[in-house]
Amino acid sequence: MIEVKDLHKSFGDAHILKGISTTFEKGKTNLIIGQSGSGKTVFLKCLLGLFEYEKGTIAYEGNIMSELTANEKRDLRAQIGMVFQGSALFDSMTIAENVMFPLRMFTKQSKSEMKDRVDFVLKRVNLPDAHKKMPSEASGGMQKRVAIARAIVNNPKYLFCDEPNSGLDPKTAIVIDNLIQEITDEYQITTVINSHDMNSVMEIGEKIIFLKDGYKEWEGSKDTIFKTDNDAVTNFVYSSNLFKKVRRMYIEENQ
């Protein structure tokens, strides 16, 4: 579990995060949503320790991140898997080498053990024959799946995804969403996803946090988001006519 209390972050005079408090539970898919500029990426980067913050605490299983020693931080980061918006695969390595990278860096496994683990996770993300390809030879969807494989290869306790569906067609986006949710359930990972994709919100949002202008405007789930009367949330989530209709139908069906 990750607990965030009263998190503040500024860049110069720009106050980006204004006292965010929330929890991300184990085995759940947590989504952070909000308009561009609402502070989602900054929030995610604070959670990952890529940005220092001025005030507040972030605690992983009760251990406050800012109080950890350098070695403890390194140990914590070895338990984190991250899927970047652009996949961030190392383009000088093959797909198998990319997936093996965290094992080479952080474990003392033999080559055959590492190879077995890479085979297993590549099969898990439905890429059993992609070992020797270079990232540039893989499609956007394949690259995302390789990024997920690399993120989970070292059995992380926490999985962070920044816009995992950006640039993907709707069908591939659903495949990626389902894969993330299956992995979260299967390995009981604490998953935090930064997303703009309303399909993801409706499909896998076991917990949803809506950020607006650096504040946490609303918190709920894929079920409660249909019923909310928070104008900021409804204006954002149901901005398209299709989603307005879906919401109306849902409300009518449940009355």
Place this chain on the structure above:
Amino acid sequence: MKYLHNIGVYFLMIKDMFRKPTKWSVMRTLILKDIDDLIINSLGIVAFISFFVGGVVAIQTSLNISNPLIPKYLVGFATRQSIILEFAPTFISIIMAGKVGSFITSSIGTMRVTEQIDALEVMGINSLNYLVFPKFIALSLYPFIISIAMFLGVLGGLAACVYGGYGTLEDYIEGIQTDFIPFHIIYAFIKTLVFAFLLATIPSFYGYFMKGGALEVGKASTTSFVWTSVVIILANYFLTSLLLG
């Protein structure tokens, strides 16, 4: 103020480059790859340029000696001095700032743009040690390239002088042996090692701290070449004043 800030960030980068070392089995692979990219792949262009510039220096010297009182062996002497003292260490370094420097800046800059550096940091890897330190070690073999440039420059001078009809083999050999001061070789290699350090770190600095997209990677490569060249020229001046002045 911006320049002072950048200088401060550059020195902090160098300090961080030695912190939290990457696992040796991984680092060894990175060093070997960088030796191949930065040293071995530069041999061809360095050999080509050195040989022909050596030839040009010999021809120019020969054509400018019209006084019969000046001994013929001066062509070999002047070629050797020019090549060993300046051409091989300094001007090859400027060429390398273009070739190797642009490669380093663009490869690290692309990793920054495509979030590969963030991926390393999230994994708890010291990205500066992972990316810059192997280049620093690989370029410590830079004197090897400069030795080859010295040899081929003098050889190019000999070929141009003898086969171009500007002098005899005996005069040229006598020239390259005349008043030879071994310290000049030491001076050249001291400069070379300093330039190697600059070639590894300045382009890395511009790649690592770049912001923006693909266009900015190109701009960063150009800026990196300009500043690496400027610092090499300044370092050359101060080292020459210090060691030969």
